[in-house]
Amino acid sequence: MVSKRAVQIAARALSSIQVATDYINLFGGLDQVTPPLKRSPGVCRSSQNFEARINGGYRRIAGYEVFDGRTSPSSAQYAIITATITGSPAVGNTLTGATSGATGVIIALPGGSFVITKIVGTFQSGENLNVGGPTVAVSTSTAIISGAATSLLHAQYNNLAADRYRSDIGAVPGSGQILGIWRFNNVTYAFRNNAGGTAAALYKSSTSGWTQVAFEYQVTYTAGSGAATIVDGGTLTQGGVTATIRRVLVRTGSLASGTAAGTLVISVAAGGNFAAGAATVGAGTLTLSGAESAITMLPSGRFEFTNANFGGSANTTRVYGCDGVNKAFEFDGTYFVPIPTGMTTDTPAYITSHKNHLFLSFVGSVQHSGPGTPYTWSIVTGSTEIAMSDTVTGFMKQPGSEAGGALAIFTRNRTSMLYGSSVSDWDLVPYREELGAYPHTIQDFAQTIFLDDRGVTFLQTSQAFGNFAHAAVTNQVLDYINDYRTLAIASCVSRDLSQYRLFFSNKRALYITAIGSKIVGIMPMLFVDIVRCVCSLEDTDGSEKIFFGSDSGWVFQMEKGTSFDGDDMEFYFELAYNFCKSPRVNKRFRDATFEVEGDGYAAFSFGYSLGYGSTSIPQPDNQAVTLDFSSVFWDAFTWDAFVWDGTTLAPSTVGMEGEAENYSLALRGTADYYQPFSISGVVVHYTPRRTLRP
Numbered sequence: 001m002v003s004k005r006a007v008q009i010a011a012r013a014l015s016s017i018q019v020a021t022d023y024i025n026l027f028g029g030l031d032q033v034t035p036p037l038k039r040s041p042g043v044c045r046s047s048q049n050f051e052a053r054i055n056g057g058y059r060r061i062a063g064y065e066v067f068d069g070r071t072s073p074s075s076a077q078y079a080i081i082t083a084t085i086t087g088s089p090a091v092g093n094t095l096t097g098a099t100s101g102a103t104g105v106i107i108a109l110p111g112g113s114f115v116i117t118k119i120v121g122t123f124q125s126g127e128n129l130n131v132g133g134p135t136v137a138v139s140t141s142t143a144i145i146s147g148a149a150t151s152l153l154h155a156q157y158n159n160l161a162a163d164r165y166r167s168d169i170g171a172v173p174g175s176g177q178i179l180g181i182w183r184f185n186n187v188t189y190a191f192r193n194n195a196g197g198t199a200a201a202l203y204k205s206s207t208s209g210w211t212q213v214a215f216e217y218q219v220t221y222t223a224g225s226g227a228a229t230i231v232d233g234g235t236l237t238q239g240g241v242t243a244t245i246r247r248v249l250v251r252t253g254s255l256a257s258g259t260a261a262g263t264l265v266i267s268v269a270a271g272g273n274f275a276a277g278a279a280t281v282g283a284g285t286l287t288l289s290g291a292e293s294a295i296t297m298l299p300s301g302r303f304e305f306t307n308a309n310f311g312g313s314a315n316t317t318r319v320y321g322c323d324g325v326n327k328a329f330e331f332d333g334t335y336f337v338p339i340p341t342g343m344t345t346d347t348p349a350y351i352t353s354h355k356n357h358l359f360l361s362f363v364g365s366v367q368h369s370g371p372g373t374p375y376t377w378s379i380v381t382g383s384t385e386i387a388m389s390d391t392v393t394g395f396m397k398q399p400g401s402e403a404g405g406a407l408a409i410f411t412r413n414r415t416s417m418l419y420g421s422s423v424s425d426w427d428l429v430p431y432r433e434e435l436g437a438y439p440h441t442i443q444d445f446a447q448t449i450f451l452d453d454r455g456v457t458f459l460q461t462s463q464a465f466g467n468f469a470h471a472a473v474t475n476q477v478l479d480y481i482n483d484y485r486t487l488a489i490a491s492c493v494s495r496d497l498s499q500y501r502l503f504f505s506n507k508r509a510l511y512i513t514a515i516g517s518k519i520v521g522i523m524p525m526l527f528v529d530i531v532r533c534v535c536s537l538e539d540t541d542g543s544e545k546i547f548f549g550s551d552s553g554w555v556f557q558m559e560k561g562t563s564f565d566g567d568d569m570e571f572y573f574e575l576a577y578n579f580c581k582s583p584r585v586n587k588r589f590r591d592a593t594f595e596v597e598g599d600g601y602a603a604f605s606f607g608y609s610l611g612y613g614s615t616s617i618p619q620p621d622n623q624a625v626t627l628d629f630s631s632v633f634w635d636a637f638t639w640d641a642f643v644w645d646g647t648t649l650a651p652s653t654v655g656m657e658g659e660a661e662n663y664s665l666a667l668r669g670t671a672d673y674y675q676p677f678s679i680s681g682v683v684v685h686y687t688p689r690r691t692l693r694p
Helices: 004-015 151-166 474-488
Strands: 019-025 045-048 050-052 056-062 065-068 078-085 094-097 103-108 111-122 128-131 136-141 173-182 187-193 198-202 217-225 235-238 241-252 262-265 278-282 283-288 304-309 317-322 330-331 337-341 350-354 358-364 365-368 383-388 392-397 407-411 414-419 427-433 441-444 447-452 456-460 469-473 488-494 501-505 506-514 518-525 533-538 545-549 555-558 569-574 585-598 602-610 640-643 651-657 663-671 677-691
Touching: 050 506, 050 569, 056 569, 065 151, 078 651, 103 677, 111 151, 136 407, 151 358, 151 414, 173 304, 173 317, 173 533, 173 545, 187 545, 235 317, 262 337, 317 350, 317 365, 350 392, 358 392, 392 441, 392 545, 441 488, 456 474, 474 488, 474 518, 488 545, 585 602, 585 663, 640 651, 663 677
Parallel strands: none
Antiparallel strands: 019 677, 045 569, 050 056, 050 518, 056 677, 065 555, 078 111, 078 136, 094 103, 094 128, 103 111, 128 136, 173 187, 187 198, 217 262, 217 283, 235 241, 235 278, 241 262, 278 283, 304 317, 317 330, 330 337, 350 358, 358 365, 365 383, 392 407, 407 414, 414 427, 441 447, 447 456, 456 469, 488 501, 501 506, 506 518, 533 545, 545 555, 569 663, 585 651, 585 677, 602 640, 602 663
């Protein structure tokens, strides 16, 4: 029998045990290069599908989902109808209210109720519920929107409803990968080869899915005279053949002097076909070079786009693009207009607008249109060519003084700055040899950012306009960059999350979060689909939309849903080994409390490794954990699942045990129905023990 005195002594001994607190601020993202003793405890030594937040902490990313303009899967709703079920309904059946006429698709059949989505009308309590003709149940309630009894069921039913809407959405018709994607006037446009792979076609999103944009016809002309009548909307007439002019392109000469030569984009001709010879447009005259031809595009280009306004009014902003296989083009949402430049091989690969000129690149040559005239490519009217002596990989306009900014012209191995405002004062100045850009990686992100052989680099304008400075920002993930930089195929920015996103052909991505030029964190992603091309633009209401095209012909919208278009999202991070500021002192670890934020249901597992995972230290539940991000980690983890059910901010505590000089916390999970959540910090309780002997 234990004496009262012994109990008191034991109690005093326990109360005298020192329990220390260690707070880890999750900040900095992935760090592959800093030595362990110098690493901040809040950085990650590995991670996947977490992003660094601008205010600190790591957020499990939002998903992406298929898109064609119809109702998005993530906006789907479900409802629950309790009922007395007498028949044999099945998931996928359409449930109809016999009295109300309301309908809904069954997505789950928990006992005594229907879970439905795609609801039309209002169900009534007490009415017969039919599948086809027969009655299968009698309702005992109305349809209760989002009526699940638990957060878990709510998340799962939302996911089932999303899957039902997902099945309605289609790929862009045709064959092969998406060749280019752009957003203009709240409509998404995508290029893809036709079914036979013989031509590229343009499609636009709509409430009924992808709709092909019809290309019209074009006819070339010379000796054009009549600036007042040869205009867009005029009628081209040759004998009994007529067509409406959509666009008048003057490549050389002028209509005022009667020397214009160029192209007319026209509607389908009425009364036959045009032929070589004289024609009129009102009082204007011109000479057609031959019959009209249908506008077509060769297949398998890689499209680049820019929005520009050469008309000067609010409604004259248009899309300009090129693909390295066809002529450059203009598109206003209705009319597709090829732009001939006169080049023998007229297949520009990169495009931008600068100082009211349209700029194009042809391998190592940069050319631009006349000022304010994207259709005119004549030295007489202000066009010119600039030799770059290397393959051009993109353009980016730079901010500047009141006199105007410069244009950065990137090639694969060097960068140059074009100063001036027109052919009369252009000044091409080499900026830096051996500092170039990989194709499709250049973005405007407060400063210009791009991928070079040394890593992702900021190009910053200095305080004195005309001077620039550059700095690589990915040194802390240098191993990752060295492994994957040659696989880079696309990039974009997220304005809402202050991120530069770099995508690779192996389905990986790198998200760089920054405030100005200060890096908050760099973290890797692994998707289910390849991001072959991507666009990030603001709609007319200021909201940001990010879309990407993949190899299978599907278009996806980012920052939507809880999954990779219905597939599970695997996520994890492992923090740096933390010494609690005492690298030579053993500690006994007791528990960890995570600060969790979010808006919905999530569940994940917590684990930890002690003493670098050394086999000489007793490890809790030794096991091998393989991580996709890099080589296998043979760290020992004990995992303790815990569920977080949507409280906006909720500390969640899990137990720890074991003794070592350091520890590494880890978190991982996988599912297709978890809402994004953020971990901002971790509090660990421990007891200091003895100092380690040499």
